[in-house]
Amino acid sequence: MMMGDRSPRSFEELSTENSDLKERNRLLEERYRRLFDNIQEAVVLRKAIFDENGQVADLELIEANPSHLKTLKVDSLTEVQGRRYSELYTPGMLAWTIDHVRRAIEIGRPIIEEAHLDINNRYYLTTTTPVDNCLLLSTSVDITERKMVEEALRESNEYLERLIGYANAPIIVWSPDSVITRFNHAFEQLTGIPASEAIGSDLSILFPSSSKASSMELIHHAMDGKQWNVVEIPIQHRSGEVRTVLWNSANVMDSQARLRATIAQGQDITERVKAETALKKNEKRLSDAQHFAHLGSWEWDLRNDDLRWSAELYSIFGLSPETFQPTMEKFYECIHPDDRETVKSDMQQLVSQGTPMNIDFRIIWGDSTVRIINCTGEVSGRDNEGEPQVIVGTNQDITERKRVEDEIRRSNAELQQFAYVASHDLQEPLRMVVSYLNLLERRCEAQLDPKGQEYIHYAVDGGKRMRELIDDLLEYSRISTRSRDFSFVDMNQVVDETLKVLKVPVEESNAVIVVHPLPSLMADGSQMVQLMQNLIGNAIKFRGSEPLHVEVNSWHRASEYVISIKDNGIGIDEKYRGKLFQMFQRLHTRDEYAGTGIGLAISKKIVERHGGRIWFESDGSHGSTFFFTISKDLRGATDE
Template structure:
């Protein structure tokens, strides 16, 4: 913006003019005052411009109509627009803001010009380069000499980085909170007055009664019973006092149980170095302390036992020669004192332990005391003896003169540990095999058996593990499953349908439930010469066969072959392998039972299908003769009504009624049979549409009874639409039929439960005695006489069959005189397997009447 200069203008003096002289004399002093005012104004404007242009924020001057009169150069630095590009534009047309922001700014400006105190707060600007900046606007109204608002000056501070920093701080705080809340230890923030300022999630779980907003004292919040003063050995109090990290252990009551907590108190210093707060990191070390205490007690017991055991003591010279041993050493290793004196250390170390002992011996010679060293010694008779103890050296004048070692014999313990590991491995194997067969279905039985044999064979250290099954008459046996170690040839293919007579010596024991344990095939008795010859021919050196028996019957056996070496099985191994064999026998029996059950199920399905077809055909074929009887009986009634007496007419009426009832029964029987055989595959079905059709079918009955039917918004379900319509129509028809003295009030609703939709049809009718809960769903069962209510007792039976065909169930809740609510379930997402007895889908039969 251009500004006029405030420098005074020099005017010429008039020549030869007395008036001018006088005027000059009169105006000299005012002219000098004006010149000073012009200079002051010029200086003020210069200072204003310097401040205006060099201030750190954007400054705008706007008239009362919203037109920019002046903008400093900071606008270019922030927005990329030069002042002359913005001056003269109205706030509502500024290119640096969105349309929405411009309109908001303009409305707020006009309101301020009208005298209403409204602030702009913060506005987003868009620079020429597209960079979005956030400005905080501080406006100041301008008034003319009469005090009227003439415009405003606005200072716009660029707070973009401040906003970004605040957002980053919030994100950092959120990450900090996420970490603090999800760390495995408790964290609390304690103020200088020992009040709780903040807790993480773990601390809130431990102390649910502590409310952070109440700022309780920590020694009251975390102690039970609460204390009135800080704990004397409080790590947090110490951290406040000296500004250092302190730690300690406290006993706390958490969830009604005493817990040991390790507390690390770390001070947080302010800018002046004062402790502003302390962070407590609380770790629950209860289990660790309990473990340490148990370990300490165990070590004490072990030490007591050690001190009362005959330990082995030996002294060895630096050159490895035996210097001294005690009697326990001699007794354990079987040497005499004279023999021991001539031994070197390496003479009694087992070759497998030489390298380890040489390394330990070197450390001891360097002055290190080695604790709990374990070594394998070799006794005079070659026995392997495992010793455990400690070793140290004696020095004189800085030179090692001898080493000393104290050992105790742990050979038996090592054997026991190895045996225990072996037994635990067998027990784990038993558990794995058991769970494999319990959890898997019949379709994966063969795969489970192969995997189980591999696990058993590898653990047992054999070369081949296999299953045999006997035929029903025990005349044949077949190798059904086999596992072979790498490099071992399979025998399975040549051991199919093998006559039992070829292995009679072994089979005779297995059939009566005895095992066959052969540590050495070559030592088998003469009566087993056939088996021995075959086993030797196929490279089998040891053999163990365990029968698979269920209910006193031997189904087969599990076998173990050792081909590379002769193998002897311990009694414990045999017991556990027998147990595993019992699991396999049970699994085998289960497989046979499931196969038989599947066969029976298939037979039952076929029988039911034939029964449905028979019911349909029989009821269909009965229609024609019954129709003929009915027609001729009605013809007889019409022709001879006036020629017969009253009793004959009554007999004819009975006959006609019986025919009609029989036709009704046959039609109902057809309806019942068609539920299973004539239904369609379930499909996504709109329950509201199905209910509307059912109500349309019952329109006359509903109007005659003055019934009111209400319903919720019903869901989409997987159903046969026609059968679903029949189901609802039967239940609604019963609600209308079995009404009380009041007009029927019926409500249909549905609720999602356990992956299904549970429907309910509630009425205010006569109700049903709960003792008839099963009877009402039985075909042709009635609870009322025909003189009270019409029907054949088929409606609820059809309902039950439709619901069960869809994989659901149906039941009712009722009391006599209190109305009835029928409940049934239908699948929500997928269709159950249907029980079609015939080919392609057909329409469901027409809905029937009520059941009772």
């Protein structure tokens, strides 16, 4: 019987073919196993275990590759194969896995979800695919590093938001189409616009209408990638006030070099601009004042021997800033040869010892004109060792002032000499008149009726008062014409001598004089006695009904001594404050209190000669206190 064209195969052939199939199957299985075992993702085949209600209650591990075994912290499949996940997972992880599998079974297609495996504290992106009603194949990709990067990025973004939000400087971010996307708290304060209102608005809302176009042009230049550096752009506050803001911006680009955003930082310089404007005005005023006062300023930087003059100083020296570059050597060359070494010496003391200088000297202009200059200088800056670095000072043309002072000095000298001579020459005829009146009164008294005797008495009394006035005028003129050089004077001894002179009136008035310790100072001793005699004498003269008490005290200030004479006398009305120290001013009639009214004028002149001032305080009826000051900066006679 025929079997077709196919020849029958022998048993051996069939056996060989079966062996080949087995080998090929073994090789395929090995290849699958190698592939399965070497997949980086965790792969697991699980069987769902259902409860009596048909709900997934647990899972059984059927197959798993090494990556999945690693998540379970085991080394061999045999350790976990056939075991349930209720034995392998924590309750929380088991609940999540069962819920994940249940959803996959319900929808009947793959489901992808993120999971956190608390066994090893790693994050996975898990894809689960239903194979049949109870088998499920899951692959999990470890995304822990990605999650860490995302978390770091989130924290960085939050930090950046906080940094921008709470920065002291106004910071703003806008999109390529000029829409505001970030607007920090400082920018809210600068504009008065809340961030919630600004974000999403066009950038142009920030600018006043008068400069909106030019401001937006600058903004677009920055967005076009043009170098912006630092630029002033005015911003309008919601109140209407325009603030001057210094802007600095940077563009944020993506990987394709496309503009993503522009960030800018602003600095409110409104007050600085106002200060600069005011400074320019003040500099102009200073320049004008220096010009009108013929006062120039200079600054000498010792570090580089750089000397700078103000514009007026060139005018004072008869020079032009276009043709003259000031240096110390050239400055000395301008000084009169007879004054040059003195100025150099004072300047050297200023540099080496820091001693402030104040000196008058002559300069010679190019046309041989001689001018008189007052120069001041002091140290303005020092280094860490205390050595001078910068010297500043002023030069003032005092030529006209010196001329006027010389004229006044000559005039005063002539007036003082005239007053002295006139007063002296009046003494002799007055003495003769008074003497003959006294003689007439003695010899002819019996021949005169009461009216004639009264007339002679008035004439004699007027002559005596005239002599007192002339004596006081002589004393007033002698304050300058016959004064002594200043020397150290003990004011305690001055008061002792004064009280010896006033011994009789002190005893007659039963006055209590309390003298506190007084200083020693530079003064004209005889004039100090005269001054204290006038002031203590007045306290005795103008005493009230209460027992007289006079207190002499003193203290000192930075540049002067203050001495006071306080009494409990009749006081002085405030209305006399302006004229009390004037010549021939009397507050009472001659019948009430004797005197010529010149004593306090003499006291004022003595105090002023000593660089001081004199004044009084009184409530008008219960005593007075007279104060006078003596300068500490007296070195010799001050008469001119």
